[in-house]
Amino acid sequence: MNLEADPLGYRLMSRQLSSVREAELDTAETLRVGVGWLKLGVIALVLISAGGALVLLYLARFVMVPVVAGIVVGFILGPIGDRGHERGIPRAATFSLLVVGVLAGIGVLGTMLLPAVQGVVEAMPQAAVRVSHFTQNLKGWIGALGSFATAPAADMSSANGTSGVEIASSAVTYLSPVLSQGLIFLFTLVLFLASRNETRQTIVMTFSSREHRLAALKTFSQIENRLADYFIAVTLVNIGVGIAVAAVFFALGVKGALTWGIVAFSLNFLPVVGPLLIKGALLAYGILVEPTLMGILGPFLAFLVISVVEANLITPRIVGNRITINPLLVFFSVVFWTWLWGFAGAFLAMPLLAIASAVFAVSETTSRLPE
Numbered sequence: 001m002n003l004e005a006d007p008l009g010y011r012l013m014s015r016q017l018s019s020v021r022e023a024e025l026d027t028a029e030t031l032r033v034g035v036g037w038l039k040l041g042v043i044a045l046v047l048i049s050a051g052g053a054l055v056l057l058y059l060a061r062f063v064m065v066p067v068v069a070g071i072v073v074g075f076i077l078g079p080i081g082d083r084g085h086e087r088g089i090p091r092a093a094t095f096s097l098l099v100v101g102v103l104a105g106i107g108v109l110g111t112m113l114l115p116a117v118q119g120v121v122e123a124m125p126q127a128a129v130r131v132s133h134f135t136q137n138l139k140g141w142i143g144a145l146g147s148f149a150t151a152p153a154a155d156m157s158s159a160n161g162t163s164g165v166e167i168a169s170s171a172v173t174y175l176s177p178v179l180s181q182g183l184i185f186l187f188t189l190v191l192f193l194a195s196r197n198e199t200r201q202t203i204v205m206t207f208s209s210r211e212h213r214l215a216a217l218k219t220f221s222q223i224e225n226r227l228a229d230y231f232i233a234v235t236l237v238n239i240g241v242g243i244a245v246a247a248v249f250f251a252l253g254v255k256g257a258l259t260w261g262i263v264a265f266s267l268n269f270l271p272v273v274g275p276l277l278i279k280g281a282l283l284a285y286g287i288l289v290e291p292t293l294m295g296i297l298g299p300f301l302a303f304l305v306i307s308v309v310e311a312n313l314i315t316p317r318i319v320g321n322r323i324t325i326n327p328l329l330v331f332f333s334v335v336f337w338t339w340l341w342g343f344a345g346a347f348l349a350m351p352l353l354a355i356a357s358a359v360f361a362v363s364e365t366t367s368r369l370p371e
Contacts, residue, residue: 058340065344066181070188072351073102075227077189078196095193103186109266215362222358230354238268241310248302255289264303268310270346271330273338275307329353 057064077098084094192199204216246261254260263281267274282303286296333353337345 054340061341062177062181063184065341065348066185067188068348068352069344070185071192072227072348072355073185074189074192074196075224075351075355076231077102077193079224079228081193092194095190099186099190099193102189109262219359219362222362223355226354226358227351230350234269234350237310237315238265240314241265241268241306244306245303248306249299252298252302254299260299264306269350271334271350273334273346275303275311278303279307 077095080098081091081094084091200217200220204213204220207213207216242261242265244261245264246257249257249260260282264278267278270277279300282300283296286298286300290296330350330353334346334349337349337352339345341348
């Protein structure tokens with residue numbers, strides 16, 4: 001076409017092209033806005049789902065805590081049963097012995113800690129008197145700084161007047177949910193061990209491709225290996241900590257040195273939080289029971305040295321070679337599960353983090369596989 005000979009046609013064509021461009025730009029802008037709103041909708045849906053899951057986990061914590069604990073312990077005991085089966089021992093016999101061993105271990109720990117609990121109960125009146133004297137002295141020191149010190153001190157010595165019926169009622173009220181959760185934990189553990197292979201096979205067969213089935217099997221293997229390695233390593237470290245605490249406290253003449261060793265062994269399974277709880281308990285024990293400054297600070301400083309050596313020299317060499325997780329993630333996991341499920345959640349924080357890390361490590365590899 002000769003544009004100089006037909007200027008009107010050139011103008012018409014330019015207008016048509018401009019209209020097309022404007023329409024394309026409008027369509028692109030509409031798509032961009034639509035995609036943006038779609039992303040916001042997806043994010044909102046994910047946040048709502050996560051919030052709903054958190055609410056559900058919190059409301060169902062009475063059941064979820066023992067169920068999750070049973071599954072975690074089942075993951076730890078499962079490979080042990082497989083090794084026994086490889087040596088000719090029936091899985092049912094191996095798992096029965098393992099379950100009995102777990103229950104016996106819990107019972108032994110409870111029995112050994114019972115005298116300590118009884119001692120605390122018997123020492124409550126004396127401790128109450130010391131707290132009352134300490135409160136009165138504290139009010140005398142800071143009475144000039146505020147009027148809150150004028151409130152009368154609580155008469156904690158009335159605990160002596162508590163009847164046996166009231167104590168028994170309180171004990172039953174406390175023990176009933178504990179026994180119920182214990183039964184839920186036991187049944188979950190037994191059923192998980194009994195149906196472990198079938199459950200794994202069912203989950204694996206939900207995937208269509210061979211690569212994804214292998215990845216699912218690898219995930220199960222990673223979870224079991226990480227949990228078993230973590231449990232074995234931490235148990236060995238905690239046994240050493242318990243023995244060291246009991247021996248040092250016995251040398252210092254601390255009352256109940258063996259009990260303090262058992263407490264250190266048990267609470268040291270809590271990353272970060274456990275040692276802090278033990279230090280706080282030692283300070284409270286010293287203030288309420290020991291009459292001298294050396295008696296108050298001696299056990300605390302001794303455990304401080306033991307915990308520093310364990311955290312900086314022993315644990316990195318033993319646990320670090322078996323399972324490596326960012327310490328910040330460990331701290332956040334402990335804080336989150338403690339906030340959600342309380343003290344039991346703190347014990348489950350590290351195993352759940354180990355499971356999540358195993359799933360993430362395998363899923364990251366699986367995401368690059370073809371469907």
